[in-house]
Amino acid sequence: MPTRSKIQKIELFxxxxxxxxxxxxSWISGYPQLHNRFTLIRLTTDDGIVGVSAGAAFETEREGLGELIGPYLFGLDPTDIGVINQRLKEISYLGWRNSWIEPAFWDIRGKMEGKPVYKLLQQKEEDVKEVRVYCSTGEIQPAEKRLECIDKIRGMGFKAVKLRVRSPTIKEDVDLVSRVRERVGEDFGIMVDANQGWRVTIIDEPPLWDLDRATSFARECEKLGVLWLEEPLDMYSYDELSALREVAKTPIAGGELSAGWHELKIMIEKGCYDIYQPDATFAGGISTSRRVMEECLGRDLGFSPHTWTNGIGFLVNLQVYAAFPRKTYLEYPYEPPGWIPLSRDAILKNPIEVSSRGTVPVPDTPGLGIEIDERALRKYGKRFYLLTQLRLALQSIRRMGLKTTLEIARKKGVR
Ligand SMILES: [Mg+2]
Structure with missing residues (x-):
């Protein structure tokens, strides 16, 4: 039997x-975002294979996370995704949401098997060279400015755009979508995101939609040929969402920041959405996304993950989406001049650009296809946690004494 690999180094940046x-x-009304911040995890096995993932961050709120996760993840077999998810669940009992870490293990597993991760997720293995993406705008802009931007993105090759609506009245929201429809004609895809799923009111108070408003707006979307209406109600308003879906002919989409399978399962059973959008860096890792994807396949539902975090989060979700056979469009976050590939993907060797066909390539390298530019990581990153065997032993002896440390090591060793 081949000896199993073990995680022998954990780094957080x-x-x-x-x-x-x-x-x-648009999801934080009134807030000027000046930074793209995230926590990067880099895991290294005893045979030198590296796995990477990232979790969106506001500030440096994960400063103490290493002390918590280190002893749980150190020494794990990176291919045993079941045990890894169990450990991540255990770490989460104290309140941290840690599923953003899980894709790093898939990255290692793909590298070990010499396959891109999407091939580990497919029901039937086949090559996927590229996927079609839609331009996901992120700001609420006056109609004239939005129309100018749409002219530009059409010129770039995009075949669909997602608009955000947050006006005080339905009429203003409908006017915007209708002006865009007029401008782009019938053949260009339009999605609309109301960003009601997880409202943030720290600066401005955006309008709060109820079932009536969502229903009225969905009817207007139908007339305007909108491909989907996203998050028209609070993410936990399961009953209202399924009631809306009963009457709306426009597909209803959501599920991006759900906390895991336990929530997504309820949504699927209650029929909340036509299109599910779990983000593997929020909603339970690649394992949960895969589970949702398989449910969507079996129930003839749509699947198009949320990707708006950073370049690494995009690549993680791109791999999941590439495994879905009934593709439509994947989210490509782009809102110049603030949110552009240069800032979104600054620590990647190759920022992810959209082709003139409105597609992005799916990396065919083993793992998730994340290539970190070490110089850029040194420039923009700060390592705040490092765990090796020696450090783990010293930490344990310092906290629990030599005798207890040896006893725990013995128990873990025989398992
Ligand atoms: Mg959204």
Missing amino acids: HVDIPLKKPFYP
């Missing part, structure tokens, strides 16, 4: 990429 221009995300 705060990454902070200043944006060239402020970005005003």
Whole structure:
């Protein structure tokens, strides 16, 4: 029997990429975002294979996370995704949401098997060279400015755009979508995101939609040929979402920031959405995304993951999406001048650009296809946690004494 690999080094970095221009995300009304921040995890096995993933961050809120996760993840067999998810669940009992870490293990597993991760997720293995993407805008802009931007993105090759709506009245929201439809004609895809799923009111108070407003707006979307209406209600309003879906002819989409399978399962059973959008860096890792994807396949539902975090999060979700046979469009976050590939993907060797066909390539290298530019990581990143065998032993002896440390090592060793 071949000896199994083990995680022998764990590193965590705060990454902070200043944006060239402020970005005003519609999901935090009034907030000028000046940085692209995330936590990067880098795991190394005893045979030198490296796995990477990233979790979106506001500041350096994960500063103490290493002390918690280190002893749980050190020494794990990176191919045993079942045990890894069990450990991540155990770590989460204290309140941290840690599923953003899980894709790093898939990265290692793909590298060990010499396959891109999407091939580990497919029901029937086949090559996927590229996927079609839609331009996901992120700001609420005056109609004239939005139309100018749409002219530009059409010129770039995009075949669909997602608009954000947050006006005080339905009429203003409908006017915007209708003006865009007029401008782009019938053949260009339009999606609309109301960003009601997880409202943030720290600066401005955006309008709060109820079932009536969502229903009225969905009817207007139908007339305007909208491909999907995203997050028209709070993510936990399961009953209202399924009631909306009963009457709306426009497909209803959501599920991006769900906490895991336990929530997504309820949504699927209650019939909340036509299109599920779990983000593998929020909603339970690649394992949960795969489970949702398989449910969507079996129930003839749509699947198009959320990707708006950073370049690494995009690549993680791209791999999951590439495994879905009934593809439509994947989210490509782009809102110049604030949110552009240069800032979104600054620590990647190759920022992810959209082709003139409105597609992005699916990396065919083993793993997730994340290639870190070490110079850029040194520039924008700060390592705040490092765990090796020696450090783990010293930490344990310091905290529990030699006798207990040896006893625990013996128990873990015989398992
Ligand atoms: Mg969304």
